[in-house]
Amino acid sequence: MDSIIVFNIIHGNFAVTTDDGNNIFAMVDEYLEKKEKVILDFKGISIVTTAFLNAAIGQLYHKFSSEDISPYLILNNVDDEDLILFKKVTNRAKQYFAQKES
Template identity: 30%
Template structure:
């Protein structure tokens, strides 16, 4: 499967909603072992909420080695690549933790966001 990210989200890959659109497009193919190619040509701005919802969330159902093997990322800027790597590492840690640890992390994040 090939997906031109700019056609789906525009030049700015920033929001949770945009990330969820990517997730909905690629989740099933990856679960079935298909190769997915995300082409970021023309995408200029990246933010972690986009990658958290679009790619990091995949690690709840897709093993990291399968994601590494079957998800191909093309034409991404150096900055976008760094953000994506950090999100994947955080997601690996998050999804390998216990339910109790995840719930505690969620509560902490929720409380921190109320203070903003």
């Protein structure tokens, strides 16, 4: 199973920009399209913002359902505080894209 090491992609420990999030999204999207498992590893990341997460994770819900994401995307080395942000972002994305479709 492949790993996407966020620190190496964004060249630092601050996962804060939408542009960096879009780069991560594009990489994760390739794996989900092929229904291949991938680890998204946050080792070395000290700050994560909702702007980054909306771009990296949130927009996945525009293309894929939770059932299409959960078995294939594995998160590693996420701080407990950041897990709360992940939940908020994914819940908002699910609601937003569900409303857009109806």
